Amino acid sequence: MPIASAALLARAMPSPEWRDLPEMCLSDLARLAELRSFTQDAELNGSIFIVLDGLIGSVRGVLSDRRAVTALFLRGDLVDLSATPKDDRDGLLTFRPTRALAFATSDFNAAMQQHKELALTVCANLKRQSFNLREHAAELFTKAPDQRLAAFLLWLAQISAGDQAQPGFELPMRRYDLARYLGMQPETLSRKIKTLTAEGAISQSSPSHLVIESRSALEAMASGLRRVA
Amino acid sequence: MPIASAALLARAMPSPEWRDLPEMCLSDLARLAELRSFTQDAELNGSIFIVLDGLIGSVRGVLSDRRAVTALFLRGDLVDLSATPKDDRDGLLTFRPTRALAFATSDFNAAMQQHKELALTVCANLKRQSFNLREHAAELFTKAPDQRLAAFLLWLAQISAGDQAQPGFELPMRRYDLARYLGMQPETLSRKIKTLTAEGAISQSSPSHLVIESRSALEAMASGLRRVA
DNA sequence: CGCCGTGTTGAGTAGACTCAACCCCAGTGG
DNA sequence: CCACTGGGGTTGAGTCTACTCAACACGGCG
Numbered sequence: 001m002p003i004a005s006a007a008l009l010a011r012a013m014p015s016p017e018w019r020d021l022p023e024m025c026l027s028d029l030a031r032l033a034e035l036r037s038f039t040q041d042a043e044l045n046g047s048i049f050i051v052l053d054g055l056i057g058s059v060r061g062v063l064s065d066r067r068a069v070t071a072l073f074l075r076g077d078l079v080d081l082s083a084t085p086k087d088d089r090d091g092l093l094t095f096r097p098t099r100a101l102a103f104a105t106s107d108f109n110a111a112m113q114q115h116k117e118l119a120l121t122v123c124a125n126l127k128r129q130s131f132n133l134r135e136h137a138a139e140l141f142t143k144a145p146d147q148r149l150a151a152f153l154l155w156l157a158q159i160s161a162g163d164q165a166q167p168g169f170e171l172p173m174r175r176y177d178l179a180r181y182l183g184m185q186p187e188t189l190s191r192k193i194k195t196l197t198a199e200g201a202i203s204q205s206s207p208s209h210l211v212i213e214s215r216s217a218l219e220a221m222a223s224g225l226r227r228v229a
Numbered sequence: 230m231p232i233a234s235a236a237l238l239a240r241a242m243p244s245p246e247w248r249d250l251p252e253m254c255l256s257d258l259a260r261l262a263e264l265r266s267f268t269q270d271a272e273l274n275g276s277i278f279i280v281l282d283g284l285i286g287s288v289r290g291v292l293s294d295r296r297a298v299t300a301l302f303l304r305g306d307l308v309d310l311s312a313t314p315k316d317d318r319d320g321l322l323t324f325r326p327t328r329a330l331a332f333a334t335s336d337f338n339a340a341m342q343q344h345k346e347l348a349l350t351v352c353a354n355l356k357r358q359s360f361n362l363r364e365h366a367a368e369l370f371t372k373a374p375d376q377r378l379a380a381f382l383l384w385l386a387q388i389s390a391g392d393q394a395q396p397g398f399e400l401p402m403r404r405y406d407l408a409r410y411l412g413m414q415p416e417t418l419s420r421k422i423k424t425l426t427a428e429g430a431i432s433q434s435s436p437s438h439l440v441i442e443s444r445s446a447l448e449a450m451a452s453g454l455r456r457v458a
Numbered sequence: 459c460g461c462c463g464t465g466t467t468g469a470g471t472a473g474a475c476t477c478a479a480c481c482c483c484a485g486t487g488g
Numbered sequence: 489c490c491a492c493t494g495g496g497g498t499t500g501a502g503t504c505t506a507c508t509c510a511a512c513a514c515g516g517c518g
Contacts, residue, residue, distance in 0.1 A: 060367040068371045070363040083356040090363075112349060119348035120341060126355040127312040133362035134299040134319075138289040140369050141412035142297045145506075175465060183370035188506060190466055207465065374474075404497060417474060419498055436482095436497065 003030040003101075012101070014052050015076035017121050025115040032107040037099050044092035047102045049079040054098025055172045057181070059091050069181035071133060074159065078125045080105075095173035143222075145184045146192045150222035152182060153202065157212055168211035175207070196221075232259040232330075241330070243281050244305035246350050254344040261336040266328050273321035276331045278308040283327025284401045286410070291320040298410035300362060303388065307354045309334075324402035372452065374413045378421045379451035381411060382431065386441055397440035404436070425450075 003009045006027035012035070013019040021029075035052075038044065044056065056073040058081070072095075073079045082105045084090055103111075112119045139148050160169045171178065179189040196202050201217040204210050212218060232238045235256035241264070242248040250258075264281075267273065273285065285302040287310070301324075302308050311334045313319050332340075341348045368377050389398045400407065408418040425431045430446040433439050441447060 058363055060363075060371060066371060068367045070366045080356060081360075083353070083360050112352070113345070116342065116345035116348055119345055119352060123341065123348060123351050123355065124312070126352065126359060127309060130355060130359055130362060131310075131312050133359060133366065134287055134289075137299045137362065137366050137369065138297045140366065142289060142295060185507060186465075187467085187508085191506095194466085414475060415497075416476085416499080420474095423498080 003033050003035060006030050009033065009101075012052060013050075017124060018050065018076070021117055021121060022115070025111070025118050028111050028114065029101075029103075029118075032103055032111060033101040034103075035099065036102045038094045038097065040094055040096050042094045042098075044079075044094065044100075046105075048082065048105055048108045049073075049092075049100040049102055051075050051077050051079065052099040052101065054100070055095040056098055056100070057093050057095050057173070057177060059093050059180075060089060067180055068183075069177055071129070071136075072181065076125075077129065078122055080108075095177050140183050145182065145188055146195070147222055148182045148184075149189065149192045149196070150201070150218045152178075153196075153210065153212065154215070154218055154222055168205065168209055171208045171210060232262050232264060235259050238262065238330075241281060242279075246353060247279065247305070250346055250350060251344070254340070254347050257340050257343065258330075258332075258347075261332050261340060262330040263332075264328065265331045267323045267326065269323055269325050271323045271327075273308075273323065273329075275334075277311065277334055277337045278302075278321075278329040278331055280304050280306050280308065281328040281330065283329070284324040285327055285329070286322050286324050286402070286406060288320055288322050288409075289318055291322065296409055297412075298406055300358070300365070301410065305354075306358065307351060309337075322406075324406050369412050374411065374417055375421050375424070376450060376452050377411045377413075378418065378425070379430075379447045381407075382439065382441065383444070383447055383451055397434065397438055400437045400439060 003012070006023055006029075009026050009030040010019050038054070049056070051073050053075050056077075056079060057069045058071040058073070060068040060070055073092075079092065079100070081090065081092065112122060139151060143151065156172070157169055160172075173181075175189055176186050179186040182189065184192075193202075193204070196218075197204060199217065201212070201214050201221065202210050203213050232241070235252055235258075238255050238259040239248050262279075267283070272291070278285070280302050282304050285306075285308060286298045287300040287302070289297040289299055302321075308321065308329070310319065310321065341351060368380060372380065385401070386398055389401075402410075404418055405415050408415040411418065413421075422431075422433070425447075426433060428446065430441070430443050430450065431439050432442050
């Protein structure tokens with residue numbers, strides 16, 4: 001469904017960088033945007049999205065059982081794979097029920113042409129994403145799997161902190177997808193979680209609900225360099 | 230040294246996306262830009278760069294012997310780490326003698342404010358870089374080290390194809406840095422190169438000069454080419 | 459009940475890592 | 489002219505760990 005007004009769009013926007021765009025720009029975007037809801041495991045394609053809530057993953061080899069999750073798009077992120085070569089190897093998947101604003105690529109580009117503030121905001125967003133990608137790549141091969149897991153859990157606790165006062169948090173994705181994002185096999189991930197609970201660093205009330213018991217233990221585990229034999 | 234005129238700047242620009250900016254914008258950039266030359270292993274910081282030639286790497290843990298190379302910036306790439314948190318863990322290093330245009334961050338941002346074409350070009354550039362980063366991450370954990378090496382060599386041959394008619398190409402970086410980029414140890418890289426030469430896929434006249442002897446063998450080994458956005 | 463998706467556990471193996479030593483070459487200085 | 493030095497690169501032996509494949513546990517749902 002399209003958005004009624006600039007004010008409504010601003011309310012829907014997940015982060016200030018979007019919300020604070022000029023009135024004119026927001027109303028143009030409102031005219032072009034479509035608010036879409038996706039179930040888990042929905043395949044997204046062909047559009048530009050702004051994530052409102054939920055979690056979208058960029059996966060490599062969607063069909064294969066050997067898929068790689070190359071990036072996570074969180075609330076507030078701009079998702080634009082229009083620069084990606086068109087083949088069937090890349091894809092966007094929702095890892096949980098997700099809502100997003102969808103734009104036709106040409107519409108959004110035209111809006112960027114018109115409103116330089118939009119172009120600047122998109123630039124800033126892309127820079128942040130590039131940073132996260134580099135960070136992720138760095139972790140992928142300076143850290144051992146258990147360190148990556150510890151670092152990821154701390155990161156997750158941080159970004160889902162404001163949500164509620166509860167001590168724990170929900171894993172926003174399946175074990176399988178998480179393993180593929182952290183660059184390991186699901187079995188390995190399972191074992192690592194097991195050892196973390198055994199060491200008392202975390203505890204899990206249900207498979208997807210984790211509680212950090214000892215933040216310091218996790219931190220000690222996360223920051224270390226790669227295994228020293 | 231600053232650049233004299235828009236025409237000179239346009240001539241220096243390495244790729245059409247920059248060269249085709251409007252006259253006004255180019256002359257503003259020429260006023261702000263500084264043409265700088267770096268030797269190998271120079272540390273860059275604090276500015277925004279446009280790479281003219283050479284190779285810049287984003288490294289994690291510059292000082293450590295356990296460094297990770299998280300991204301490569303080639304000719305035509307915009308290098309802007311201003312969104313990166315300021316700590317001593319990230320850094321930019323030249324992997325070979327490199328020339329680049331340097332801008333003060335505030336100057337460049339002001340220019341983006343003024344010229345929306347510049348903002349759009351930067352957006353496009355960042356999107357391409359994001360794609361490359363995702364591609365790299367995907368390779369890092371869907372491919373085995375020898376596959377990564379084969380894919381990288383093919384990619385390198387492709388992007389340095391136009392340079393000359395010679396059959397081979399120069400490795401643009403030290404073994405050590407290459408290994409760190411491909412996510413393996415220097416020793417492992419050395420062994421992999423050895424097996425590739427033993428299998429007749431490549432040959433090396435000097436340590437840094439490689440010739441692809443059998444493209445098909447490499448392709449078979451790479452199990453999927455690396456794509457160029 | 460059987461089925462399916464999801465997650466966990468259990469051996470066994472392949473292969474990347476570690477550490478140490480060595481080679482090669484360019485520069486340097488006696 | 490030659491020994492010395494240091495950086496970059498290579499080789500060798502041994503260890504460790506993440507992967508592989510298989511089986512199993514569990515819950516929801518027809």
